[in-house]
Amino acid sequence: MTDTIIEPKVENAPNVFTQAQIGWTPWLQPLTADELTERHYEALVDRARASSPYFALLVRDPDILEARTKTDKDIFYNVADGLPRAERELAATAASRSNGCIFCASVHSRFATHHTEHKAEVQKLLDEGVSADLGERWNAIVAATVALTATPPAFTADHAERLRKAGLSDDEISDVIHGGAFFNWANRLMLSLGEPTPAA
């Protein structure tokens, strides 16, 4: 066995949910620049991602990384129609808060804040957790995402109905579902393959 884990000695490791630009360091060896082939770059979709230890680790299996990245970008960045960007990021943040991914929550709460007027509510979700009162529309989005994030998933017709009453179309509810579900993918990779590091 030649493969080994990395045990980073992180000082002042983040231990609260924050919107600060914290970092992430891997527990397994990413591919080095010398090891990257054209196929790897193709799978990274954005070449710049090669400098991220997270993506340089995931690119060890290029096929799944490429498919995942394209899915990710469409769920969050395809704004031709459907749920506003801020609320997709809210779903990502709610899933991350529920699963306990401090790193994921930091990135996506920052994105949510960037796209919304309701900046204080984003921080309230981080500080108080998923039962924080953020106003009915956001409460409904968070509650639906948290129910979906539970194992076993507990999302029901009542959650969909509450979202409709809060003004969401079924197209938009589908965006909530995909945003929340996707972070059940992302949280598990981020939490289990490395750990957060403090803001520089």
Next chain:
Amino acid sequence: MTDTIPDIIDHLAGISPGSAGDTLRARRPVTKEGAQASWLALFAPSDAGEFSLAERFALATFVAILHGQAEIAAFYAKKLENEPNGTALRPAVEAAAAYGVTEGPYGHYPKGPLSNEDQDGLIYRVNDGERAILGEKLSALFEHTHLLVLRPRDAEPQALSKLLQAGWSTTAIVTASQLVAFLAFQIRVIAGLKVLNAA
């Protein structure tokens, strides 16, 4: 082995052409294609490498049972049976999953203000009986997978060390982690779409 099912999420969510769920998904073709491409990358890889299809379908069966999804579990268990040794593995996989079933997410935060949100829960181990059938390598993967599914915030580098010691390579761990995490996504998309498709 080629799969004749055109779209796995439609298949598992019971979404037929022209239904509400079909219309919702047609609105996001890139997402729909991406989810299917992800499934193919994990379950019909061009080269399965050190992570066999039998191991992949055994793991998927285990994950679906942990999520309380009997139909999805049966789908993956059937595929497991089509792989070498799959028929012998299936009952051991199902038995091992049955005593792992609990509610999540739970686990612990780094010490500090969030410690009051720490929540204890089942620390899963494969029993000796199933371990004898599954082998050390798959048993180690199931133990790690239980952590990934139910208490991901408990993860630590030592958990990966156990997988390396059991014979998994770094690259195989990446693929296995993607497989479990992808299923956490797939199962939740199916759960959500089923609700909207019934509306």
